[in-house]
Amino acid sequence: MNIHLVIKALANPTRVAILNGLKNPAAHFPPQDEGDIAVDGVCVSSIQEGIGLSQSTTSSYLELLQRAGLVKVTRRGRWTYYKRDEDGISQFAEAVKQQL
Amino acid sequence: MNIHLVIKALANPTRVAILNGLKNPAAHFPPQDEGDIAVDGVCVSSIQEGIGLSQSTTSSYLELLQRAGLVKVTRRGRWTYYKRDEDGISQFAEAVKQQL
């Protein structure tokens, strides 16, 4: 849990919007061809479309959120699915409460 | 409580170090000529010396922390004293826990 890495990831409103959208994926992102949005997570292109960013930016933002421990990734075939990492998020919230 | 403003303020390790140093000012900053360090807070020049920044940077970082609601300011004569705003800090910790 690198708290500084997490804070930098959260310092961008678009990345926070992605994290927020993933609370209720079906409501925020268009349906995807394969993979259950609730079980597997949301694929990059669906997040891209929902959030309105370029494909490259979407991909790197998601990697950044993942390195910060805020989302979890599952790769299957051509698709990469992202979902919130609730454990990581709680750990961060706790670290803020304890250390700040 | 502008959560984005707070996160941006915390996105800089030096500002976090200031906030952290203010938990125990007497241990982290040199004594000041006037004003009780525990009651009034710590003056800008003492923080500057303790943290090792230029005067101008110290002053603007403190203003930024104050606008974010993380520190409180008291001006008396030539001196400006800063201390942690524990209410603001708790509010932020709670907002992270609830909203993130």
Added chain:
DNA sequence: TCTACATATCGGAATATCTAGATTTGTCAA
């Protein structure tokens, strides 16, 4: 193998942040 498609990586322009030195402002005391 060839093609199509999802994602990742690269390169770069625009913008923001960091931080210092120089200058200005405000306050006190002589």
Added chain:
DNA sequence: TTGACAAATCTAGATATTCCGATATGTAGA
């Protein structure tokens, strides 16, 4: 009212972030 000092503001160069388009990589099916 002048001098000294604390803090704030201004200016600017170095570095980091934002975000895109172009290209590369990996996988599945024909």
